[in-house]
Structure formats: structure tokens, C-alpha cells
Amino acid sequence: VTISxxxxxxxxxxxxxxxxxxxxxxxxxxxxxxAAPLVVYPFFVMxxxxxxxxxxxxxxxxxxxxxxxxxxxxxxxxAGYLSAHAAxxxxxxxxFSILFGVAGSAVLGLVTGALAIRRQGIYFAMITLALxxxxxxxxxxxxxxxxxxxxxxxxxxxxLGFIPWSNPWALYYSVLAIFLFGFLVIYRAVNSPFGEILKxxxxxxxxxxxxGYRVDHYKLAAFVLSAALCGLAGGTKxxxxxxxxxxxxxxxxxxxxxxMTLLGGMGTIYGPVVGALILVAMQNYLAQYGQWVxxxxxxxxxxxxxLFRRGIVGEIAHLFKRSL
Amino acid sequence: MFAAFAISPQALFGQLLLGLINGAFYAxxxxxxxxxxxxxxxxxxxxxxxxxxxAFCAYFLLNDAGLNYWWALVLAPLIMGVFGALIERxxxxxxxxxxxxxxxxxxxxxxxxxxxxxxxxxxxSGLPYAMPSALSGGRNLGFMFLPNYRAWVVAFSLVVCFATxxxxxxxxxxxxxxxxxxxxxxxxxxxxxxxxxVTLTYAFGVGLAGLAGVLAAPINQVRPLMGADFIIVVxxxxxxxxxxxxxxSIVTGFLLGVVEGLTKVFYPxxxxxxxxxxxxxxxxxxxxxxxxxxx
Numbered sequence: 001v002t003i004s005x006x007x008x009x010x011x012x013x014x015x016x017x018x019x020x021x022x023x024x025x026x027x028x029x030x031x032x033x034x035a036a037p038l039v040v041y042p043f044f045v046m047x048x049x050x051x052x053x054x055x056x057x058x059x060x061x062x063x064x065x066x067x068x069x070x071x072x073x074x075x076x077x078x079a080g081y082l083s084a085h086a087a088x089x090x091x092x093x094x095x096f097s098i099l100f101g102v103a104g105s106a107v108l109g110l111v112t113g114a115l116a117i118r119r120q121g122i123y124f125a126m127i128t129l130a131l132x133x134x135x136x137x138x139x140x141x142x143x144x145x146x147x148x149x150x151x152x153x154x155x156x157x158x159x160l161g162f163i164p165w166s167n168p169w170a171l172y173y174s175v176l177a178i179f180l181f182g183f184l185v186i187y188r189a190v191n192s193p194f195g196e197i198l199k200x201x202x203x204x205x206x207x208x209x210x211x212g213y214r215v216d217h218y219k220l221a222a223f224v225l226s227a228a229l230c231g232l233a234g235g236t237k238x239x240x241x242x243x244x245x246x247x248x249x250x251x252x253x254x255x256x257x258x259x260m261t262l263l264g265g266m267g268t269i270y271g272p273v274v275g276a277l278i279l280v281a282m283q284n285y286l287a288q289y290g291q292w293v294x295x296x297x298x299x300x301x302x303x304x305x306x307l308f309r310r311g312i313v314g315e316i317a318h319l320f321k322r323s324l
Numbered sequence: 325m326f327a328a329f330a331i332s333p334q335a336l337f338g339q340l341l342l343g344l345i346n347g348a349f350y351a352x353x354x355x356x357x358x359x360x361x362x363x364x365x366x367x368x369x370x371x372x373x374x375x376x377x378x379a380f381c382a383y384f385l386l387n388d389a390g391l392n393y394w395w396a397l398v399l400a401p402l403i404m405g406v407f408g409a410l411i412e413r414x415x416x417x418x419x420x421x422x423x424x425x426x427x428x429x430x431x432x433x434x435x436x437x438x439x440x441x442x443x444x445x446x447x448x449s450g451l452p453y454a455m456p457s458a459l460s461g462g463r464n465l466g467f468m469f470l471p472n473y474r475a476w477v478v479a480f481s482l483v484v485c486f487a488t489x490x491x492x493x494x495x496x497x498x499x500x501x502x503x504x505x506x507x508x509x510x511x512x513x514x515x516x517x518x519x520x521x522v523t524l525t526y527a528f529g530v531g532l533a534g535l536a537g538v539l540a541a542p543i544n545q546v547r548p549l550m551g552a553d554f555i556i557v558v559x560x561x562x563x564x565x566x567x568x569x570x571x572x573s574i575v576t577g578f579l580l581g582v583v584e585g586l587t588k589v590f591y592p593x594x595x596x597x598x599x600x601x602x603x604x605x606x607x608x609x610x611x612x613x614x615x616x617x618x619x
Contacts, residue, residue: 068425070428115607116607119563119607119611123563125428126560127607130556130600131604133553133557134600134601137596138597262429290443291440291441291443294437294440294443295441297433298433299433301430301432301433301436302430302433304433305430306415309422309426
């Protein structure tokens with residue numbers, strides 16, 4: 001880009017530049033994930049992919065609307081239970097089981113979102129946290145979730161009728177396809193006129209209102225979209241792991257998704273993916289140290305907030321002056 | 325009425341008392357949260373962990389220093405207050421002026437560190453803390469048996485809550501505090517040391533949490549996670565009451581404790597969730613909260 005070029009030409013060139021960057025970044029990520037099972041245990045990567053989608057969906061709210069939800073575990077967990085129940089008790093095919101979980105999460109998102117957006121700022125976080133705790137207690141007591149045992153031995157079946165998920169390779173690439181689908185939905189939403197309005201709300205809500213936007217409708221739409229995509233992650237995760245348990249509805253899971261996003265970079269497209277990979281890897285390798293994992297997670301929170309608010313991808317993007 | 329629900333007055337008043345005690349803890353904790361939020365603009369997610377540390381303080385004072393409950397009642401809030409002042413000086417001060425959400429995330433991280441460390445050293449099971457001998461036993465009121473310690477917790481918490489309310493609403497120090505909440509720059513221009521007031525406010529809120537921990541130690545066992553779930557209910561209490569009013573926090577805290585106690589009698593399945601349901605209803609009817617002034 002030449003400095004003397006007229007502003008419009010520069011902008012056009014930069015737009016083309018960032019479009020090309022985005023395409024390259026996406027292709028690199030796809031290739032890395034496609035090749036990952038050659039070097040890493042595939043089940044581990046699948047779990048990471050589900051959490052990455054979960055974190056990306058969460059980031060849609062915190063990164064692009066500025067809404068901190070502290071209750072997103074309810075969408076992951078509820079969808080997990082619904083999908084596992086649909087697959088095991090009703091014998092639905094995996095794609096329909098997952099869709100059932102997505103629909104359930106979207107409805108839950110509609111109800112909880114409509115309540116939570118009645119208050120702003122820090123109250124929004126407290127309300128979502130309280131509502132998710134309510135869902136947690138519901139899952140502890142409801143008969144179909146089987147309490148402490150959870151739903152175990154969920155059958156995997158054949159995805160779309162012809163891809164047998166009993167085959168580990170078929171399963172892996174199906175999960176990768178689901179993740180990429182969710183990722184692209186979020187990418188598209190963020191880079192659309194709808195996404196621009198969400199960012200306007202994040203930057204200055206009163207001004208967005210004065211421009212005539214019905215801010216509450218946009219917030220609710222973003223909340224439901226985020227909940228539905230968390231449901232996609234949760235449903236897929238339950239079918240892949242063949243179980244649904246209380247861990248995924250517990251508020252510590254809500255904290256973890258906040259940490260993944262904060263560590264990777266709030267408001268960046270790839271940040272949540274990086275954050276999710278790091279946290280899942282950390283939990284895997286530090287599992288034998290018991291509660292030290294919690295201590296380390298807490299310490300990362302503190303360090304990120306004090307020194308490192310852009311997150312890993314955010315810092316890299318800032319360094320190279322690119323939006324990632 | 326008792327016949328209709330087939331419930332003994334003994335059970336009803338028993339649960340009502342338990343509800344009042346829980347309400348006392350809700351009030352003490354949400355009061356601390358409200359004071360801290362007013363001055364620092366931070367929702368202190370570590371409040372539950374600090375409440376737990378207050379209980380552990382009492383435990384250590386008894387078992388390692390041989391200081392009994394009454395000493396703990398004075399010393400534990402002071403120790404926790406000093407700890408709070410350190411946290412404010414070393415950590416919270418660095419994020420002053422940033423978006424609210426960073427305060428929540430920072431204190432959430434602190435809570436994870438504190439609870440994780442205590443779990444590492446003490447496991448997840450409870451440690452017993454003996455009831456002070458002067459308050460053991462109880463008296464028969466005719467319609468119910470009233471354990472002395474429980475009556476003491478309710479009475480003492482009420483005194484602490486109203487003393488706090490009086491201090492903030494009716495003393496010169498409280499006037500400075502309220503003024504600094506409204507406009508710290510202007511208050512500073514009048515020669516008041518606002519940064520020191522911020523530190524003391526956080527220390528005071530943490531001290532209240534520590535005090536609640538000491539009061540809770542003989543009733544509930546001393547456990548590393550005793551504050552982890554509790555703080556979420558307190559958050560719901562804060563949403564219901566609104567953090568704008570001191571008296572609002574106190575009244576809402578006791579009220580919800582009683583409602584929770586009554587739910588245990590009439591519909592026990594919902595006793596865990598009733599506070600959250602009430603929160604949802606309040607949000608529908610009066611989004612700013614019962615005592616809230618702004619949304």
C-alpha cells in the first residue's frame with residue numbers, strides 16, 4: 001500500500017488485503033486441524049474442537065456486543081443432555097439429536113436472554129450466572145438427566161445416514177466439519193451489517209439507540225445465536241464423548257469459557273480457538289495435579305486482566321496491525 | 325393452616341429460623357458487595373472465597389493460637405480486612421477506571437486461586453468448629469425450641485447491619501463515603517484522601533465477609549468451597565435488591581432467607597432455586613430491582 005494513494009483506494013486495497021489475510025488464516029487453520037489427528041490423539045482434538053466452537057459462540061457476545069455472560073455453561077450442558085437423551089432414549093440419528101439440542105439451547109437462550117437484557121453491565125453477568133445455576137439445580141433433580149450419573153453409553157449411530165460414527169476417522173472429520181460450519185456462521189455474522197450494529201452497541205449503546213436501532217432486539221438475536229451455537233458444541237460433544245454430565249452445566253464451565261476467550265483474545269475471530277486449545281491441553285496434561293489446575297486457571301485470569309487484556313491473538317494482531 | 329398443609333409448627337418455625345440465619349449471611353455479604361461496588365465499581369466475585377477464609381481464620385485461631393470464638397469474632401474480620409487492603413493496593417488499584425467486567429474477571433480469578441489452594445491443603449470435606457460454650461444449648465419457647473447460638477447469629481448480624489447502615493447514612497465518615505461514591509474527583513479536591521478511603525472501603529467489605537464466615541463456622545462446617553455456591557445466591561439477592569441502597573441490601577437479604585426457609589417447609593424441591601425464580605419475576609416486573617434507583 002503506497003502512502004500517497006488516495007484514501008478510498010487505500011481503503012479498498014486494505015479491504016482486499018484483509019480479505020486475503022482472512023482467507024489465508026482460515027485455510028491454515030483448516031489444514032492444521034485436518035492434519036492434527038496424525039500427531040495428536042484424535043479424541044483430544046475433537047474435544048478441543050467442541051470447546052473451541054463453544055468459546056467462539058461465547059465470544060460473539062463478549063467480543064462483539066460487549067455482553068459478559070457468566071452462564072454459558074447452561075447452553076453447553078442443556079444441549080448435551082437433550083442430544084444424549086434424544087440419541088439414547090428416542091434412538092434419533094446423531095444429526096437430529098444434535099439439532100434437538102441446538103433447538104433446546106436456542107429456546108433456553110431466548111428465555112434467559114430476554115430476562116438478562118433487562119439489565120445492563122455487571123448485572124447482566126450476575127443474572128446469567130444465577131439463571132444458569134437454576135438450570136444446574138434443575139439438571140441435578142430432573143429424572144431424565146440421571147443426577148450424578150449423567151446419561152452414559154450414548155449410541156453414536158450414522159451421521160446423515162451414511163457416515164458411521166463408529167469409525168474414528170469418519171467421526172473426526174464430521175466433528176471438524178461441524179466446527180468449521182459453526183465458525184463460518186460466526187464469521188459471517190460478525191462481518192455482516194448485523195455484526196456492524198452489534199459492534200456499534202458495544203462501542204456506544206446510547207448512540208446506537210439514538211440512531212434508531214432497537215438495541216434490545218439485536219442483543220437478544222445475538223444472545224439466541226450464541227446460545228444455539230453453544231448448543232451445537234454441547235450436542236456434538238455429548239454424542240462424541242457418548243455421555244452428558246453435570247460438569248458441563250456447572251458454573252465452573254462458564255468460568256472456563258470466559259477464560260478461554262480472555263486468554264485467546266476477546267473480540268478476535270481466532271482468539272477463542274487458541275484459548276480453547278490451550279485450556280483443554282492444560283487440563284489434559286495437568287489432570288494429575290488435582291486442584292492445582294484451578295489455581296493455575298485463576299492465576300491466568302489475574303495475569304490476563306492485569307497485563308494482557310488483548311489476549312494472545314489480540315496481542316499478535318496488534319503487533320502486526322492485522323485483524324485476526 | 326398447619327393442619328391444611330400437615331406441617332408441624334415445630335418444623336415451620338425451625339425452618340423460619342434457619343431461613344433468618346441464611347438471610348443474615350445474605351445480608352452481611354450483599355451489604356459488603358454493595359459498599360464495595362459503590363466505591364470501587366467492582367463486583368467482588370471473591371466475596372464467597374473471602375467469607376470462607378473468615379471461617380478458616382476462626383478455625384486457625386482456635387486450633388493453632390488457642391484463641392476462642394470471641395477472639396475470632398474480633399480478630400478474623402480485622403485479619404481479613406488487612407488482607408482485603410493488600411488485595412486492593414496490589415491488584416484492584418491497577419484496573420481502576422477500566423470496564424466493570426475486568427473487575428469481575430480479576431476477582432473471579434482470585435476466587436479460583438484462593439479456593440484451589442485451600443482445597444489442595446484441606447480437601448473438600450468439612451472441618452468441625454466447636455460451638456462456643458456460652459452459646460450452646462437452647463431454650464424452649466413453647467411453640468419451638470430455640471438454639472441459643474442461632475438466636476445469637478440473627479441478633480448479632482442485625483446489629484452489625486444496622487450499625488453499618490447508621491455509619492454510612494448518618495455519620496461524617498459515611499457522608500464522605502457517599503460523596504466519594506458520587507464524585508471522587510470533587511471530594512479529593514476538598515482534601516479528602518480518596519484512594520485511602522477506597523482501600524478502607526474494600527477492607528471493610530472484606531471484613532464483613534470474614535465476620536459472616538466466623539458466624540457460619542459453628543453452624544456449617546468449615547469447608548474450602550463453603551462460599552463458592554453461596555456467592556451465586558448472594559448475586560441473585562443483589563440483583564433483586566439493587567446495589568444502590570444499603571438498607572435495600574439488608575432488607576432483601578433477610579427477606580429472601582425467610583422465603584427460602586418457608587419454601588423448604590412447603591415445597592422442598594424448589595428450595596434451591598426459589599431465589600433465582602424470584603429474581604426472574606422481579607426482573608420482569610421491576611427490572612431495576614426492588615430498591616434500585618437506576619437500571
